Amino acid sequence: MVPDSIPECQFQYAGGRHCRRIPKRGAAFCRDHRRIVRALPAPASGSSRDPRPARHEHALLRLGGLGLDQLVLEISRSLQALEPLVRGSASSEEFFRYQSARTAAEFAIDRVASLPHSLRRVMRNLHPDHFAMICRLLMYAGPNSASL
Numbered sequence: 001m002v003p004d005s006i007p008e009c010q011f012q013y014a015g016g017r018h019c020r021r022i023p024k025r026g027a028a029f030c031r032d033h034r035r036i037v038r039a040l041p042a043p044a045s046g047s048s049r050d051p052r053p054a055r056h057e058h059a060l061l062r063l064g065g066l067g068l069d070q071l072v073l074e075i076s077r078s079l080q081a082l083e084p085l086v087r088g089s090a091s092s093e094e095f096f097r098y099q100s101a102r103t104a105a106e107f108a109i110d111r112v113a114s115l116p117h118s119l120r121r122v123m124r125n126l127h128p129d130h131f132a133m134i135c136r137l138l139m140y141a142g143p144n145s146a147s148l
């Protein structure tokens, strides 16, 4: 638990949970979320805002809050949604690359799903709190996740 006097990242995940990483002194967001917030389009004034940036913004925020298990499912679902386009217009090489991506996503889903079971097998005596922390690290670890 981080004491109240230490500022935490202000990023809020889609589910309402806040990121609890500690940003650099004076920064509002941790390194990972600074990158996401920077990628967001600048707020537009008035009501004639193009809905596409809002959709992109929503997707960035939603994806930034997902664990690895949900991210690999998202990749698989997005690839599946593109299949009619690929089937209709891709060259054989492009279709081969597309199928490889779908297969890789399926392998990734299987491996991510097996991580907790594999961990349980090799670390049978691990305290449940430690087990939960390791699983959380496996699902949410990023380049700057030492404070998870």
Ligand SMILES: [Zn+2]
Pocket (backbone or CB within 6 Å): 009, 010, 011, 019, 020, 021, 029, 030, 031, 032, 033
């Ligand atoms: Zn953060």
